[in-house]
Amino acid sequence: MDPVLLLLFFSSASALAATLGMIPLGGAGETPLRWIGWANALAAGLMLGNGMVLAEAGLSYSALEGAAGALVGIGFVYWTHQVSGTAELELSQLGSTPPEYGYKVLLVGALHAASEGVAMGVAMLHSVPLGVWIALTMGLHNIPEGTVLGAVLRSNNVSRGHTALLLVVTNVGQVFLAITVYAVVSAAPVLFPLAVGFAVGALIFLALAEQLPESYEQAGATGIALVSSIAMGIVVLLGGGAL
Numbered sequence: 303m304d305p306v307l308l309l310l311f312f313s314s315a316s317a318l319a320a321t322l323g324m325i326p327l328g329g330a331g332e333t334p335l336r337w338i339g340w341a342n343a344l345a346a347g348l349m350l351g352n353g354m355v356l357a358e359a360g361l362s363y364s365a366l367e368g369a370a371g372a373l374v375g376i377g378f379v380y381w382t383h384q385v386s387g388t389a390e391l392e393l394s395q396l397g398s399t400p401p402e403y404g405y406k407v408l409l410v411g412a413l414h415a416a417s418e419g420v421a422m423g424v425a426m427l428h429s430v431p432l433g434v435w436i437a438l439t440m441g442l443h444n445i446p447e448g449t450v451l452g453a454v455l456r457s458n459n460v461s462r463g464h465t466a467l468l469l470v471v472t473n474v475g476q477v478f479l480a481i482t483v484y485a486v487v488s489a490a491p492v493l494f495p496l497a498v499g500f501a502v503g504a505l506i507f508l509a510l511a512e513q514l515p516e517s518y519e520q521a522g523a524t525g526i527a528l529v530s531s532i533a534m535g536i537v538v539l540l541g542g543g544a545l
């Protein structure tokens with residue numbers, strides 16, 4: 303199948319997968335905080351693992367340009383946190399929160415997903431097996447991220463239908479960026495090392511800055527370290543086969 307169609311199919315399925323994160327949420331009652339911590343740790347571990355797999359792929363092109371791209375990726379995430387006023391925002395406050403908290407959490411989620419779309423696009427440019435692997439694991443990681451965002455929305459009495467819709471809409475940027483990056487970098491291949499570096503920097507920085515700090519407070523250091531390390535290790539071991 304054409305790589306663009308594959309990318310469209312897998313990135314769309316990935317966005318839809320976020321709704322599966324609502325399964326453990328059950329009713330409108332609050333979700334136990336340690337579940338949120340573990341979901342954050344699982345998502346962060348999968349992102350760190352994919353960042354490492356992509357770093358290995360990028361190193362075979364140009365390490366220097368890849369490193370420059372990684373700095374741009376980190377700078378982009380940092381800058382978006384600053385301008386949106388979400389740098390120090392706790393992303394999984396449960397219970398009734400002010401309306402502006404809800405829109406900021408959705409904004410962070412949308413920007414987060416957009417950077418992950420870049421990772422999907424560059425992976426498919428490297429090879430079809432890597433593109434499919436990154437899209438599949440990103441879809442898997444959208445499930446625990448859906449649990450975290452879904453828990454915040456449900457604890458503010460957002461209906462199940464609206465929560466599911468918001469989870470998909472938040473991840474539409476993944477589809478858009480995956481295909482845009484694939485198209486633009488296909489037309490200008492000189493950008494590839496920078497783009498793969500961007501994805502690596504953004505994925506690792508997002509996991510370290512957004513997800514892991516909160517998860518340690520939610521579920522304790524040992525459990526979080528184990529969940530994120532095991533998830534990362536499995537992705538690195540299996541993802542290496544797709545390179």
Ligand SMILES: [Zn+2]
Pocket residue numbers: 345349414418443447508
């Ligand atoms: Zn993520």
